[in-house]
Amino acid sequence: MRILLPLSLSLSFLTSCSSDPAKAATVDDPLVPPRGLEAAALVTSADNPLTAAKAALGKQLFFDPRLSGSGKMGCNGCHYPEQAFTDGKALSVKDDGKSNTRNSPTMHNVGYLDRLYWDGRAKSLEGNVGAAWKAQLGAKPEEVAARLAAVPAYTKAFQDAFGAPPSETTIVQALASFLRTLRSGDSAYDRFQAGQKDALSADAKAGMDLFQGKAGCVICHTPPLFTNKLFHNVGIGMSAENPDVGAAAKNAFDDPAKKGQFKTPTLRDVAKTGPYFHDGSVATLKEAVKLMAGGGLANPNKDPLLADRGLTDAEIDQLVAFLEALSGNQKFTPPVVPQ
């Protein structure tokens, strides 16, 4: 279910940045969106209204290895805060020792997505978190709930947040609440948009013009989230013998036209989230930009929106400079996990 931001939030945004846009609008309150995301609608759950108490508890749980089958891996085992909650690896290894087949995506701004995972198979953040907890961490929810119930600090935190003890439902709801507060904005680009004309370098500004114009990126990487939240085939991995078919695997009719479609990823914080694409096959941002500006990789289902834009190497560098200006300035303080 989609909920628009309360009017008071949009009004306070208007008044706070009308006078001096250069003053950083860094917000400490996890429930208030950063500059640049005021107009984006957070996708919330009617069963799980967002509160600061749930988000603070979810933050502890995200970093707590008690959540895993082995007792050794937390969600942060693959989603590192300093890399915009990605892990710098092409493919990661799960708690059970098996390898993932897809690259760990950022957690920044996941609260704005209505379909999650690279193929969109999860229809809610709660659904995604419940699945990731079991698949990545090999968790048995009842065992983990019992383990947490034995820790007095957790018993109190669950009571304060939910008026209920740790359970599969409350653990999932707390984690999803925390993720909804991981919002990345107030980047150089957002400050530029708010009127601070020197926020972007000349190269980044030229890159922005290319992004919105000749390079055609904005069709799919649409502001403010820099994703249209849709699925496209850009050709990554499609030359393999048994390619990952992405969104087609989840289509009841196995629609061949959907073969190889993956979710358009956000480009906010993209400078920190390499290696790139759903299989982590491209190491650097410049190579990834070159591939996209060159029209993707040829295959029978490639999206017709992609074309070789004929950009020079200098123009590719300008696009990279623009993407670097999409890094948010939020500070993240890791939680103290209860002992």
Ligand code: HEC
């Ligand atoms: C072993 C590595 C690993 C661990 C641990 C892990 N994840 Fe992930 N996460 C991934 C990978 C890989 C994907 C992409 C899978 C796909 O798209 O099929 C992913 C995707 C996600 C997504 C979807 C994001 C999007 O943009 O669609 C969310 C949300 C998420 N993980 C949350 C969590 C939570 C919460 C935990 C802890 C309960 C967790 N992850 C633990 C590797 C991991």
Ligand code: HEC
């Ligand atoms: C037709 C829609 C579409 C257009 C146009 C498009 N992209 Fe993308 N982009 C995607 C999709 C979908 C992916 C993910 C593909 C995958 O991993 O299989 C992606 C991935 C990326 C990535 C990797 C991000 C990550 O987190 O792994 C970068 C960087 C990127 N695009 C930049 C650009 C640039 C720069 C342009 C313009 C030259 C552009 N894209 C044009 C849809 C598009």
